[in-house]
Amino acid sequence: MNLTIDAKSPLPVYQQVIQAIKLEVLSGSLRDGDPLPSIRDLAKLLRINPNTVAKAYYALEAEGFAEGRSGSGSRVKAPPGRQDVLRRAMLESEFRDFLEKAASLGFSLEDVRQLTERMKK
Amino acid sequence: MNLTIDAKSPLPVYQQVIQAIKLEVLSGSLRDGDPLPSIRDLAKLLRINPNTVAKAYYALEAEGFAEGRSGSGSRVKAPPGRQDVLRRAMLESEFRDFLEKAASLGFSLEDVRQLTERMKK
Amino acid sequence: MNLTIDAKSPLPVYQQVIQAIKLEVLSGSLRDGDPLPSIRDLAKLLRINPNTVAKAYYALEAEGFAEGRSGSGSRVKAPPGRQDVLRRAMLESEFRDFLEKAASLGFSLEDVRQLTERMKK
Amino acid sequence: MNLTIDAKSPLPVYQQVIQAIKLEVLSGSLRDGDPLPSIRDLAKLLRINPNTVAKAYYALEAEGFAEGRSGSGSRVKAPPGRQDVLRRAMLESEFRDFLEKAASLGFSLEDVRQLTERMKK
DNA sequence: GTGGTCTAGACCACC
DNA sequence: GTGGTCTAGACCACC
Numbered sequence: 001m002n003l004t005i006d007a008k009s010p011l012p013v014y015q016q017v018i019q020a021i022k023l024e025v026l027s028g029s030l031r032d033g034d035p036l037p038s039i040r041d042l043a044k045l046l047r048i049n050p051n052t053v054a055k056a057y058y059a060l061e062a063e064g065f066a067e068g069r070s071g072s073g074s075r076v077k078a079p080p081g082r083q084d085v086l087r088r089a090m091l092e093s094e095f096r097d098f099l100e101k102a103a104s105l106g107f108s109l110e111d112v113r114q115l116t117e118r119m120k121k
Numbered sequence: 122m123n124l125t126i127d128a129k130s131p132l133p134v135y136q137q138v139i140q141a142i143k144l145e146v147l148s149g150s151l152r153d154g155d156p157l158p159s160i161r162d163l164a165k166l167l168r169i170n171p172n173t174v175a176k177a178y179y180a181l182e183a184e185g186f187a188e189g190r191s192g193s194g195s196r197v198k199a200p201p202g203r204q205d206v207l208r209r210a211m212l213e214s215e216f217r218d219f220l221e222k223a224a225s226l227g228f229s230l231e232d233v234r235q236l237t238e239r240m241k242k
Numbered sequence: 243m244n245l246t247i248d249a250k251s252p253l254p255v256y257q258q259v260i261q262a263i264k265l266e267v268l269s270g271s272l273r274d275g276d277p278l279p280s281i282r283d284l285a286k287l288l289r290i291n292p293n294t295v296a297k298a299y300y301a302l303e304a305e306g307f308a309e310g311r312s313g314s315g316s317r318v319k320a321p322p323g324r325q326d327v328l329r330r331a332m333l334e335s336e337f338r339d340f341l342e343k344a345a346s347l348g349f350s351l352e353d354v355r356q357l358t359e360r361m362k363k
Numbered sequence: 364m365n366l367t368i369d370a371k372s373p374l375p376v377y378q379q380v381i382q383a384i385k386l387e388v389l390s391g392s393l394r395d396g397d398p399l400p401s402i403r404d405l406a407k408l409l410r411i412n413p414n415t416v417a418k419a420y421y422a423l424e425a426e427g428f429a430e431g432r433s434g435s436g437s438r439v440k441a442p443p444g445r446q447d448v449l450r451r452a453m454l455e456s457e458f459r460d461f462l463e464k465a466a467s468l469g470f471s472l473e474d475v476r477q478l479t480e481r482m483k484k
Numbered sequence: 485g486t487g488g489t490c491t492a493g494a495c496c497a498c499c
Numbered sequence: 500g501t502g503g504t505c506t507a508g509a510c511c512a513c514c
Contacts (some may be wrong), residue, residue: 038501039501052491053155055490066128071499071501072501073501087228103206104148109237113237120234176512252378282487315487333465336464336468337461348389349454351482355452358476360503412499
């Protein structure tokens with residue numbers, strides 16, 4: 001678990017927690033059955049309120065990314081479907097978002113391609 | 122002016138308006154001295170509250186992207202500095218954000234480069 | 243809207259609110275587009291915390307039974323599918339639950355039928 | 364003894380145990396003086412914590428449905444009063460609850476009667 | 485006014 | 500210890 005909270009982000013804190021954990025699952029850092037930190041521990045670590053973590057965990061459960069029983073902690077539940085396909089889909093979705101912003105700044109896909117070439121060096 | 126509002130976005134509506142207008146200026150669609158739509162017109166167009174537009178215009182003035190007196194409408198004020206340099210800087214900043222997300226999904230710059238190659242075709 | 247909260251019920255308060263509103267929708271008392279009471283008003287009416295009502299409304303939105311925008315209140319969203327079919331399905335599901343309890347008490351469907359006959363009179 | 368525990372039920376586990384045993388007594392499956400399984404055995408069988416079973420047994424004793432000293436196991440104590448009268452009372456109480464739910468869905472006693480007729484076939 | 489988010493702190497059932 | 504629920508009260512964006 002390697003996640004940080006950006007209090008200034010427009011994305012609500014509990015959604016940042018959701019995103020971060022989803023990414024860990026999709027990138028393979030967290031696998032099916034792995035224990036998640038307890039609500040209180042994660043809250044302490046991130047210096048946020050336990051209720052906020054609970055809200056995130058609750059949403060993760062509703063989306064099938066976690067499972068928790070009273071008294072025995074929460075665990076990761078990798079969603080059905082191949083993880084690599086989901087990862088790829090998320091990457092392409094993010095890339096399209098980026099291309100849209102680039103376009104509104106007046107840059108083309110070719111400009112972006114050149115940017116990647118320059119950064120490689 | 123070609124901007125749309127996403128009510129569900131975590132980014133507050135007035136900030137979406139600010140961003141959109143800044144992009145228009147940096148991309149050259151809006152130039153120094155161009156008139157901005159009246160608060161009422163823009164509010165009607167975007168179906169948002171005039172107060173929200175007013176708040177955005179006020180912020181744009183504070184940042185030096187617009188200037189206007191009540192009664193005579195608002196006008197674009199292109200910030201000092203070369204627009205193309207600013208545009209480029211924004212592109213690169215957005216690209217770095219995207220690369221960070223890609224990295225957290227486990228993808229490298231090389232993976233992204235290949236993605237641009239595939240999209241070119 | 244005619245709902246009461248039973249503080250002693252094992253069913254959490256926010257779930258009681260969810261159930262009650264779903265029933266109103268399925269029974270036709272609340273129709274698509276009808277306004278729901280504001281979170282604060284309903285909280286005052288039921289003498290519960292606004293957060294608890296908000297949690298219920300949030301869940302109703304997630305399930306497609308309501309829709310709410312900041313600043314303009316929440317509205318009922320009747321789910322797709324014929325209401326009468328859903329109502330009937332809920333009735334039968336509740337009836338099966340009841341029959342199960344009756345069975346564990348040692349009563350048969352026939353006993354239940356006789357009970358309905360006696361109550362008719 | 365034929366009882367199952369639903370961990371997701373809003374009814375606390377220990378209360379589910381209490382209910383189940385009461386039903387066994389009222390339906391005559393368990394009779395005055397019959398031995399109850401040991402706390403450890405029942406806990407193992409239901410895969411719940413022995414403390415939870417102990418809590419249920421303790422409550423049953425308080426309500427006069429069981430009696431037992433540590434070391435010698437617990438025994439059923441059928442409450443005074445005719446069992447069939449109690450059974451009937453519980454059935455009718457459950458039925459009234461069901462009718463209330465049916466009513467809130469917009470169904471009448473007559474609708475329920477027709478439902479039992481259809482299920483008979 | 486409206487809903488959305490968050491903190492601080494409490495109590496519960498279960499472990 | 501664990502998660503689940505709830506209250507009281509705050510601040511925010513939007514109306």
